[in-house]
Amino acid sequence: MTDTPLRIDIVSDTICPWCFVGKRRLERALAARPDLAVEIAWHPFQLNPDMPREGLDRRRYLEAKFGGADGARQIYDRIRDAGTGEGIAFDFDAIGTTPNTVDSHRLVKWAGEAGVQDAVVEALFRAYFFEGRNIGAAEVLADVAAACGMDRAAIAERLAGGDDRDHVAETARQMAAMGITGVPCYIVDRRYAISGAQDPTEFLNLFDELAREAAGAPA
Secondary structure (H helix, E strand, O other), X not given: OOOXXXXXXXXXXXXXXXXXXXHHHHHHXXXXXXXXXXXXXXXXXXXXXXXXXXXXXXXXXXXXXXXXXXXXXXXXXXXXXXXXXXXXXXXXXXXXXXXXXXXXXHHHHHHHHHOOHXXXXXXXXXXXXXXXXXXXXXXXXXXXXXXXXXXXXXXXXXXXXXXXXXXXXXXXHHHHHOOOOOOOEEEEOOXXXXXXOOOHHHHHHHXXXXXXXXXXXXX
């Protein structure tokens, strides 16, 4: 491949458990290709675009989306099993609030500007899925930012204002207009899309095909 890093754009929601699983699977694929230089950028998607600003009690959310905790159990058991396979110990019972994710996506954008985007995405997943913290709350987001080396006071001030709220909404609309209806979705080299938390082999096959293409080999 060329010396130019391979661009991977990841469309994700910060409360999407499959996005956390997918992150681990992509990381495994990249670990298998240590000489591959990549540039990764995270982009917003909202699984619940009509979520109230303050979020919803988790029980109310499950009742609204799955008809109650019993209706969700089979789905979450499958996700928990997938997480276990990737070293992710999901603690869904610890989650008290399903948040509106606009502010967390704003933080992810600012983290990209600060060069710590992947660290902040990881910290948000851990805060929500391991600790059950409300990542729609400004104080929690400021804590996450500070733990990743960002200025806590500056982030708290920006969260209190409207910076990039419209940007998040518009980007999410653009992703939907591109035909993305679920996450995670990976856009590789600005040309190829991989949808869902796919096995690392899906990424590896594409990486190898791009390497052959760059070398001028026939597909």
